[in-house]
Amino acid sequence: MAYLTQPDYVKYVCSCGQLKPITSLYFCRHCLKIRCGFCICHEVDSHHCANCLENMPSSEARLKKNRCSSCFDCPSCFHTLSTRATMAAQRQAQDPAGGDAKVENKQTKKMYYLSCFNCRWTSRDVGIPDQSVASGGWPERTNPFLSRYNQLLDYYKAIAQQEKQEKLERERKKFAIRGKYITLTDKTGLTGAMARNIAGLPTSESGSSAAIASFTPSQASAEVDELPDDVYTKDVNLKQITSMSQRLASPEWQPSSVSRLHPLAKLLSIKRSQRCRVCDHNLTKPEYNPGSIKFKIELLAYYHVPEVKIISYETVKPGEKSALLLKLTNPTGHEMQIQLMQPEDLPPVEEREEPKSIEKSLEKSLNLEKDTSSYRAIERVAELGSSSRVTAPEATLTLAQRDDAAEYDDDAQQDTSDFILWRKSNKLALRLEVTTDAAATPGAPARAALALQYSYRNTVPPAPAAPQQAHHTLYTTLLLDLGVVSG
Amino acid sequence: MSHNIKILPGATVCEDCTLEGDITIGGGTVIHPRVTIIAEGGPIIIAEYCIIEEYSTIIHKKSDNQEVPPKPLFIGAHNVFEVGCRLESPCGHIGESNVFECRSFVGVDVKVGSGCVIGASCNLTAPQTLADNTVIWGSEHHIREALEKQPSQLLQLDFLSKVMPNYHRLRKPNVHKRPPSARQSQESSPRP
Numbered sequence: 001m002a003y004l005t006q007p008d009y010v011k012y013v014c015s016c017g018q019l020k021p022i023t024s025l026y027f028c029r030h031c032l033k034i035r036c037g038f039c040i041c042h043e044v045d046s047h048h049c050a051n052c053l054e055n056m057p058s059s060e061a062r063l064k065k066n067r068c069s070s071c072f073d074c075p076s077c078f079h080t081l082s083t084r085a086t087m088a089a090q091r092q093a094q095d096p097a098g099g100d101a102k103v104e105n106k107q108t109k110k111m112y113y114l115s116c117f118n119c120r121w122t123s124r125d126v127g128i129p130d131q132s133v134a135s136g137g138w139p140e141r142t143n144p145f146l147s148r149y150n151q152l153l154d155y156y157k158a159i160a161q162q163e164k165q166e167k168l169e170r171e172r173k174k175f176a177i178r179g180k181y182i183t184l185t186d187k188t189g190l191t192g193a194m195a196r197n198i199a200g201l202p203t204s205e206s207g208s209s210a211a212i213a214s215f216t217p218s219q220a221s222a223e224v225d226e227l228p229d230d231v232y233t234k235d236v237n238l239k240q241i242t243s244m245s246q247r248l249a250s251p252e253w254q255p256s257s258v259s260r261l262h263p264l265a266k267l268l269s270i271k272r273s274q275r276c277r278v279c280d281h282n283l284t285k286p287e288y289n290p291g292s293i294k295f296k297i298e299l300l301a302y303y304h305v306p307e308v309k310i311i312s313y314e315t316v317k318p319g320e321k322s323a324l325l326l327k328l329t330n331p332t333g334h335e336m337q338i339q340l341m342q343p344e345d346l347p348p349v350e351e352r353e354e355p356k357s358i359e360k361s362l363e364k365s366l367n368l369e370k371d372t373s374s375y376r377a378i379e380r381v382a383e384l385g386s387s388s389r390v391t392a393p394e395a396t397l398t399l400a401q402r403d404d405a406a407e408y409d410d411d412a413q414q415d416t417s418d419f420i421l422w423r424k425s426n427k428l429a430l431r432l433e434v435t436t437d438a439a440a441t442p443g444a445p446a447r448a449a450l451a452l453q454y455s456y457r458n459t460v461p462p463a464p465a466a467p468q469q470a471h472h473t474l475y476t477t478l479l480l481d482l483g484v485v486s487g
Numbered sequence: 488m489s490h491n492i493k494i495l496p497g498a499t500v501c502e503d504c505t506l507e508g509d510i511t512i513g514g515g516t517v518i519h520p521r522v523t524i525i526a527e528g529g530p531i532i533i534a535e536y537c538i539i540e541e542y543s544t545i546i547h548k549k550s551d552n553q554e555v556p557p558k559p560l561f562i563g564a565h566n567v568f569e570v571g572c573r574l575e576s577p578c579g580h581i582g583e584s585n586v587f588e589c590r591s592f593v594g595v596d597v598k599v600g601s602g603c604v605i606g607a608s609c610n611l612t613a614p615q616t617l618a619d620n621t622v623i624w625g626s627e628h629h630i631r632e633a634l635e636k637q638p639s640q641l642l643q644l645d646f647l648s649k650v651m652p653n654y655h656r657l658r659k660p661n662v663h664k665r666p667p668s669a670r671q672s673q674e675s676s677p678r679p
Contacts, residue, residue, distance in 0.1 A: 076631060077624065077629070078626065086638075118606075118624055118625070119606075119622060119624040119625070119629065119631060120604050120624070120633060120637070121631070121633075122634075124634060124635070125633065125634040238630040239621075239630060239631055240632075243629075258631065259633070269658050297525075345576070
């Protein structure tokens with residue numbers, strides 16, 4: 001159960017140990033595990049401008065410094081600027097003698113300026129002349145530190161290149177030492193650089209070393225301009241001074257006065273695709289078109305994991321039993337068997353460590369947090385669920401598949417028992433009992449942990465090599481928020 | 488309370504609005520339906536070419552130290568009162584070309600200059616004087632100074648005064664042009 005503005009009352013335990021509402025969880029169909037935004041790979045799919053929806057490849061985006069060339073943000077309030085048109089009398093050099101001049105003078109021309117609808121800032125406020133074309137052509141300010149910036153860029157590029165070269169050299173040497181046979185170059189002491197020299201070729205590192213040699217590091221200086229005499233006596237006009245966020249929005253200029261604010265080129269937005277770190281399959285993949293909000297692949301937990309909602313609950317008192325009404329929903333297109341369990345009764349997470357290739361294990365060692373966190377998950381739930389426990393009935397509950405048409409026939413199946421309240425298509429309401437620990441401190445948040453065992457039908461077509469089974473029994477743990485323990 | 492409502496020719500005033508007290512509405516002004524204008528503390532004078540949109544409220548509040556005769560609340564020309572805004576001012580004077588955005592609130596003891604913008608949902612309650620071309624915006628009430636006055640809404644006014652009679656019952660102008668203006672037009676006509 002997840003809300004936009006309310007707290008999340010039911011949280012699921014992700015395979016990495018995080019507690020998240022079902023709406024922010026993913027479900028990997030290949031690992032059959034719940035994943036969350038914390039334990040998956042986020043990849044940038046495409047860059048686009050959120051205002052004009054222009055799509056551009058990442059190389060172009062990098063070249064444009066991840067900014068849109070035609071859209072601007074307000075430098076005052078960071079809202080998107082709109083182009084407004086006005087009819088302006090054409091300012092033309094008219095010759096005073098000609099009679100045509102009078103006619104010409106009356107001609108109006110559409111002129112465009114940028115305006116913010118939020119704070120009413122306009123490009124005229126800072127003296128940017130109106131443009132005769134609707135888009136583009138706005139004057140660009142050059143970075144005052146452009147030459148220094150380029151110098152630094154060249155320097156670091158050179159250093160990077162040099163380091164790469166050195167690494168290559170080292171690797172080659174290592175290889176040479178390990179090698180059984182002495183090569184001709186080793187024997188004669190003829191290195192690659194010497195060979196180059198003899199052949200009359202320019203030395204490989206000449207370009208980079210020149211850039212490094214000519215670089216002058218910046219000097220710290222204690223000389224600072226004196227403050228003006230009236231700095232303590234002059235009244236501060238806050239309307240003329242920019243705020244901190246306004247200054248930091250354009251780091252190149254950092255205008256201190258409102259009259260120096262300049263439209264900010266709009267930052268590009270990205271579309272992300274998510275990938276499971278364990279099996280490298282895509283969990284979500286958006287459509288490439290920036291105007292579309294649909295997904296090509298969308299493996300969300302909301303479509304695969306049974307959803308639990310709290311209907312109502314009695315106040316939780318220490319050492320007493322209270323009633324709890326839950327609603328279970330089967331979101332899948334197949335019938336589901338559900339059994340409620342205690343979280344500690346769950347079978348331990350079996351580590352199916354298949355003998356993997358060296359690359360795979362290397363990759364694994366790179367993202368270390370994955371393995372350790374899966375253990376932490378189970379520990380954490382046990383800690384949190386200690387105050388109350390849900391008495392789980394032994395029976396296995398069957399939930400019908402989701403049927404969109406079933407919404408329209410309203411005869412609720414009266415298949416009730418002592419703990420089933422009602423049943424309707426793929427939904428089921430349960431009456432459960434919560435036993436609270438006598439030692440629970442009044443005023444502390446009352447939480448109850450619950451485990452679900454559910455059958456899951458895998459619809460992924462099995463790989464030809466490994467015949468996969470379609471039916472699985474999966475487990476999930478969730479934490480119910482039952483208000484606070486009353487005194 | 489005396490009901491003395493003067494509507495000058497050229498004004499478009501919808502019938503479905505609450506007008507109480509001594510109110511003068513200038514020519515070219517458009518008053519939408521469901522507007523409340525209450526002149527309990529003194530007369531309200533609305534100048535030309537104002538737009539007063541739906542559910543906006545303008546009250547000239549009664550105050551304890553009332554002058555006799557009561558000072559009028561004068562609202563200058565080209566003001567725009569957007570949907571749901573509220574103005575409670577016994578302070579006498581609102582300049583021209585101001586914009587009171589949606590659901591803004593201007594309390595008593597606020598003097599508004601000319602060319603000011605009170606942003607959507609901004610509340611001005613403390614006694615203050617807004618200098619000309621002040622713009623207040625956002626939930627944190629940021630203040631900035633615009634370089635020039637807000638552009639006038641003449642096109643919108645033109646459109647509204649044409650369209651409004653097609654869909655609403657209007658109050659008829661009850662003040663007719665004085666003879667001097669007629670004489671002026673006679674004078675001006677033979678000139679070219």
